[in-house]
Amino acid sequence: MNNSDQLVLNEVSTVYGRNRMLDKVSIRVAPGECVSLLGSNGAGKSTVIKAILGLVTIVEGEILFEGEEITGNPTYGTIRSGVSIVPEGKRVFPKMTVHENLLMGAFKEPKSVNLDERFEKVFEHFPRLAERKQQLAGTLSGGEQSMLTIGRGLMGDPRLIIFDEPSLGLAPVLVQQTFEIIRKINEGGTTVFLVEQNAYMTLEISHRGYFLQKGQIIAGGTPEELKRMDTIRKAYFGEA
Ligand SMILES: Nc1ncnc2c1ncn2[C@@H]1O[C@H](COP(=O)(O)OP(=O)(O)O)[C@@H](O)[C@H]1O
Numbered sequence: 001m002n003n004s005d006q007l008v009l010n011e012v013s014t015v016y017g018r019n020r021m022l023d024k025v026s027i028r029v030a031p032g033e034c035v036s037l038l039g040s041n042g043a044g045k046s047t048v049i050k051a052i053l054g055l056v057t058i059v060e061g062e063i064l065f066e067g068e069e070i071t072g073n074p075t076y077g078t079i080r081s082g083v084s085i086v087p088e089g090k091r092v093f094p095k096m097t098v099h100e101n102l103l104m105g106a107f108k109e110p111k112s113v114n115l116d117e118r119f120e121k122v123f124e125h126f127p128r129l130a131e132r133k134q135q136l137a138g139t140l141s142g143g144e145q146s147m148l149t150i151g152r153g154l155m156g157d158p159r160l161i162i163f164d165e166p167s168l169g170l171a172p173v174l175v176q177q178t179f180e181i182i183r184k185i186n187e188g189g190t191t192v193f194l195v196e197q198n199a200y201m202t203l204e205i206s207h208r209g210y211f212l213q214k215g216q217i218i219a220g221g222t223p224e225e226l227k228r229m230d231t232i233r234k235a236y237f238g239e240a
């Protein structure tokens with residue numbers, strides 16, 4: 001473990017009832033990095049996010065954010081300390097406008113915060129949302145709803161933003177756009193922890209990545225290092 005890491009999971013194990021799900025998972029993310037967590041359906045990727053947010057039972061190990069232990073802390077505390085989460089699927093509030101949905105991403109902010117600047121930043125990434133500020137979120141297209149979910153995550157001005165499978169259910173052209181936006185968010189200085197199944201595209205924008213299989217980390221490294229590993233190449237890149 002390196003003291004300068006922003007997010008650290010140190011040998012974290014979790015259970016669902018009696019079933020052990022994560023088994024001694026260790027991950028570290030340095031400030032400014034884009035680090036991905038890859039693995040197939042059911043590997044335990046979302047469980048890693050739930051562990052960070054205090055939503056599952058941790059039976060072993062510790063989690064630190066910016067040097068402070070947050071193991072098992074309530075979700076709101078971790079979010080208040082500078083973490084945003086963009087959940088799986090297009091989780092918008094359908095009966096609320098685009099503007100109101102975005103406000104929900106900043107509900108915890110003190111009055112002194114200039115929300116206009118936050119809105120401007122979000123609309124720079126997503127001009128389409130600016131045009132549709134007063135439209136009900138439920139009437140947006142799937143791609144627009146996905147933009148709105150990301151925009152809401154940005155409204156809290158996080159230092160670390162966590163994405164859970166942002167490409168899920170999106171048409172290929174939208175996947176490309178979404179990854180481009182995630183890259184820009186990261187280039188703007190926000191640390192990114194990107195959970196995905198799509199290893200190929202994800203590693204294109206990642207500084208480092210980890211592979212999770214049946215609750216265990218089976219490999220970690222730079223994209224080049226990972227692509228050179230036989231087991232990873234065969235299982236996740238469909239190469240012989
Ligand atoms: N609340 C829960 N209770 C019991 N089992 C769960 C629960 N949530 C997820 N699981 C199980 O844990 C495993 C990992 O799930 P998950 O972390 O969602 O995987 P991934 O995000 O990689 O697809 C799956 O087998 C899933 O069925």
Ligand SMILES: [Mg+2]
Nearest residue numbers: 045046088165
């Ligand atoms: Mg998942």
